[in-house]
Amino acid sequence: QWMMLDWKPKRPDMLTDPFGLGSIVQNGMVFRQNFSIRSYEIGADRTASVETLMNHLQETALNHVKNAGLLGDGFGSTPEMCKKKLIWVVTKMQVMVDRYPTWGDVVQVDTWVAPSGKNGMRRDWLLRDYNTGEILTRATSCWVMMNKKTRKLSKLPDEVRAEIGNYFVDTPPIVDEDSRRLPKLTDSNADYIRTGLTPRWSDLDINQHVNNVKYVGWILESAPLPVVESHELASMTLEYRRECTRDSVLDSLTSVIGNGLGDLATFGQVECQHLLRLKDGAEIVKGRTEWRPKRSYRIGSFGQLPAEST
């Protein structure tokens, strides 16, 4: 894929972007922004969390729209979308992480958009280590428009297509679509259930709405701790089904596929399925995660690290 051929170390254009706000490159088709990973973006294993990476995806998507001069009043909506009271909603997100960056690493994020079906938009991301060019993460997502008032999905209006169509690239998704059906998780077939999850005030975004990145934290809340401790998330597919608001109370369900936790002893891959649902059973997010053993993991040593105040 042509996006992958363009990496050059320490490009001089960096010096014209002292605050790392990003710029449009590749004949206007790709938006590029660099992030230095900050101390508070890393977790217990000293690496950036998947939520951090997804935050960077969100930030570059918004800055892409802003840089193109298409940021209307809303949170990523174009001027024509604002006129028609339309907002973007994400329906699917796939993330494949090859390596998680650590504190002080500089990550170069490229993002671009493409059509998806008749009324949707695809957005892809490619994350590299800025200094070595190593690919760290690839991600692809699907978006449709929703009417802010009726909360119904909308066709892509011609006026909006005229705004964004020029930015559409004609390339296949950077991650092959995971079209395996996600089976229905219930109380009876889930291995782990965490109930009563509620948004914190700080989980709400501009729209008094729970941001899609926050769901990832809730999904991981029901992932079995032995897996979270010994493995790292290698890939994730999320299907967003329904909105969640400030008053929602959610259950997080996880089932471990195949041999399940027996695999842990041999440090194998683990695959999980996930569901976030409301009390009344309505599905908010369905997902699949794949985990691989952490490079640094040694049995027994992890739990013995002394705790520190910071």
Place this chain on the structure above:
Amino acid sequence: QWMMLDWKPKRPDMLTDPFGLGSIVQNGMVFRQNFSIRSYEIGADRTASVETLMNHLQETALNHVKNAGLLGDGFGSTPEMCKKKLIWVVTKMQVMVDRYPTWGDVVQVDTWVAPSGKNGMRRDWLLRDYNTGEILTRATSCWVMMNKKTRKLSKLPDEVRAEIGNYFVDTPPIVDEDSRRLPKLTDSNADYIRTGLTPRWSDLDINQHVNNVKYVGWILESAPLPVVESHELASMTLEYRRECTRDSVLDSLTSVIGNGLGDLATFGQVECQHLLRLKDGAEIVKGRTEWRPKRSYRIGSFGQLPAEST
């Protein structure tokens, strides 16, 4: 205070720091780093949250140590501290916010250290709008050393003083010390209690330990929603009493001082007292917050904003 006189717009040194990793200025006594506020660092009112500001405080403190060549193996510990298995623990934090920045704003953070008593260190921060020089936030904090194994406080060893003493400045705290005693909050005198708060996996830092910034979120969990919605945090004093670990279950208690919520109708200042405690009553953090009406707030309009998916 002399730190305040040094602001110049668009200093050329910015161009030598394309990733915003910061540098030491003012004859080596002050560390300076710029942050552009990102979309995921703002909350429901489009401004950076106090947690975001505190994350930037933490990041600059660590980068100050790193830039001085004093970062040992630990999270802010110097080489001599590492040898002696000492870590920094924060005992007090005072933050005064004049204005919260919003998405895309660039914030210039200056930080420096000073002695505090015989065995402690003070660290101050001054946050400005990079483009206008306007002071956004001032903060001061006290730190002491703790032995990682015994969890007991330690004197400041001469070897560590030799490492850091050259960086000590001789200025009064940037925020006058709030030495009013924080009264004891209990089930019977608290106005709001939120029980059963537990760390999420993603709340843990490198040390498998809950980071001090996370406590702020828990404290705000018991702040009354009418205040959080209509007011913004103007200042905060936190006293850290005890460590909290992954398995801790906390209660968050808040009492509103004085006329209390009756004031809300007239958009006055509100003062609250806070306590985070373990189930057994042990105090983790005590705090005081002061709130002022949001500039943008209009009665009735806030709850009617439509929710959006992002």
